Amino acid sequence: MGARIYLQHPGHDQTVAVATGFSWGACLLGFIWALSKRMWFAAFVMLAINLMLFGIGLWGATADLIGLLLSILFAVVCGAYGNQWHRWTLEKRGYVAL
Structure with a gap:
């Protein structure tokens, strides 16, 4: 389990x-995880990319395999960067590290 960074809003x-x-939540739940963290823009982007990858999968057998692989890759990227995106979003709202 990773360490935690504590952020506090000055006001x-x-x-x-x-x-x-x-972040396993970001990896497995994607845009739903982002919505639960009130990361509206990230949730919109994640949903849009997931829908595009789903659309790729509708083109045929080969495209279906490519869409699946790209979806897995996107989920891993979301998991790898999810906590960083959450911290960045909080810092944009005025939170500072303790």
């Missing part, structure tokens, strides 16, 4: 813990 007493390392 509030709310502290948010953001994990470091691989």
Whole structure:
């Protein structure tokens, strides 16, 4: 399990813990995970990419295999960068690391 980084908004007493390392939630749940973290833009982009990859899979057998491989690759990328995206989103909202 990775370490955690704690962020706090200067105007509030709310502290948010953001994990470091691989995010299984982002990998397995994708845009639903992003919605649960209130990352609206990331959720929209993840959903759009998933729909495009799904559309590739509708073209035929070869495209179906390519679409599956690209979907798996995209899920792994989301898992690898998900926690970084969450921290970046919180910092854009004014949170600072403790």
